[in-house]
Amino acid sequence: MLLEMRGSALYSCDPPWLGHCGGITFRVDLSVATRRSDPPAVRREAALQAIAELPHPDVTIWSDGSARGGTEQGGAGAPIQFHHLNREETVRAPAGAVCSSLRAELTAMREAFAAVAGLEDGGLASTKSVRLLTDSRSGLQLLGRGPANQTMALAAEVWRLLITLAENGTETVLQWVPGHAGLDGNETADRLAGEATAGDQDSAPIDLSSARAAVTRHVRELSRQRATAAHPHPGPTPGHDSLARWGSVTLSQLRTGTSPLTRDTLHKYGLAADDECPACGEPDSAAHLLTDCPAYEAARRRRWGVDPRLVDVLGGPATKVVTFIEDVGRTEPPLDPPAPPPP
Structure with missing residues (x-):
């Protein structure tokens, strides 16, 4: 008895490396490649070119996070320009007494997207495009894995807000830009994040990855101190x-x-x-x-x-x-x- 074999239709979806999902796009590179060793003016010009290539949005966000030593006293900040509403806002928030740089960056994104998603009096309905600019490539790469692959609660919160905007019909582009390149928005976000580190850190929860990073750094510092005490190595002798x-x-x-x-x-x-x-x-x-x-x-x-x-x-x-x-x-x-x- 011969059985007729029919090919099953393959599930069609965008491959994960494209980094977008239903009106949400992640861009972790510039159209003109730069290196960290390039002069700030070169990196700034490349960033401005990449920004100019994006469609003009209803909302522009510059987000940044700060954590002392990469492990403590986190702060998040973002200036937000509502072009279609002809107004600007700033958000700043403490990110935790124990806080990784990644957590601080994600906190800034969450606070900024929450401000957009919380628009009232028809403001959200009229918001059809949002552009977020950040110097956290690692943050965008993490989010770019998709909502189902997030292990950090904070990253999942960012995704919930992104989906809320997508359900509103809002197109969101998250674009990486180089830090410390003389970009006004990035410098403003950096200043706001620094100010936020002085906020009430007790209100911010501590996530496992931040705690692990803090413990690792502390153990590394203890090892360095013990090695130095056991084998003193004075600095260069003047003269x-x-x-x-x-x-x-x-x-x-x-x-x-x-x-x-x-x-x-x-x-x-x-x-x-x-x-x-x-x-x-x-x-x-x-x-x-x-x-x-x-x-x-x-x-x-x-x-x-x-x-x-x-x-x-x-x-x-x-x-x-x-x-x-x-x-x-x-x-x-x-x-x-x-x-x-x-x-």
Whole structure:
């Protein structure tokens, strides 16, 4: 028995990479590509060209978010131009005491779209096109995944507002523009977001991704502090580059704990029988020579005062270290005296 096989009609839809859904369009690039290293004037010109290519809207929104260190004290702001109503508004809102940069950006979009969706007295019905301009490419890429693929409650809220506008017959375009490129709207949004960081942060909820980012940053900072405490690394010594070769080499060796002017280095390489300081008999090292040896207290105090820290000595003027070494007579490796000749 032969069965007639008929092909099933395939479901037809726009592929996800087009980034739009029913009157909602996401544009994460400019028609003229730019790099972050390009001069602001170049990036500004490219952004203005991309904006000019868009249809003139009834509403223009510039949104921006701010979070201190990318993890706390979030703020969101947006100037809104209602061209068809001949008026302007500004919105600003705290985004949370624990807040990622992405959350702050999405908060700005939510507040701006809520202001448009909340228009009264026929204002919403007459709004047929909205243009949002933001420097958050990551925010647009997240939203561009579609309403069903949002894992952040805040992103889902933005989508609910976008769908509300779409059901009103409003076409919405979300366009990425480069930040810090001298765009007036972007700079105004940045200022509003900064002002919003001083608002009541307790009213803003904390989402899991922001909390995770804050914990990750805190752990990374703790690790850095522990590593620094275990292995101090002072900053460049002022005047190091102007020293003569001997002084420059000597200072570098003292900073790295490999100076042949201290007995611990000589002993480590088998060039001395012990690591005792030739001046006081205590274990010798760069720290002992520069900050601890009582035999050199007077010369040390003249340069760095009482009980200086090694990080301050090696991080201070280079000439002080070199002249100290010269004054205390430690310019040559303190080798063991030669063995007496055999009888």
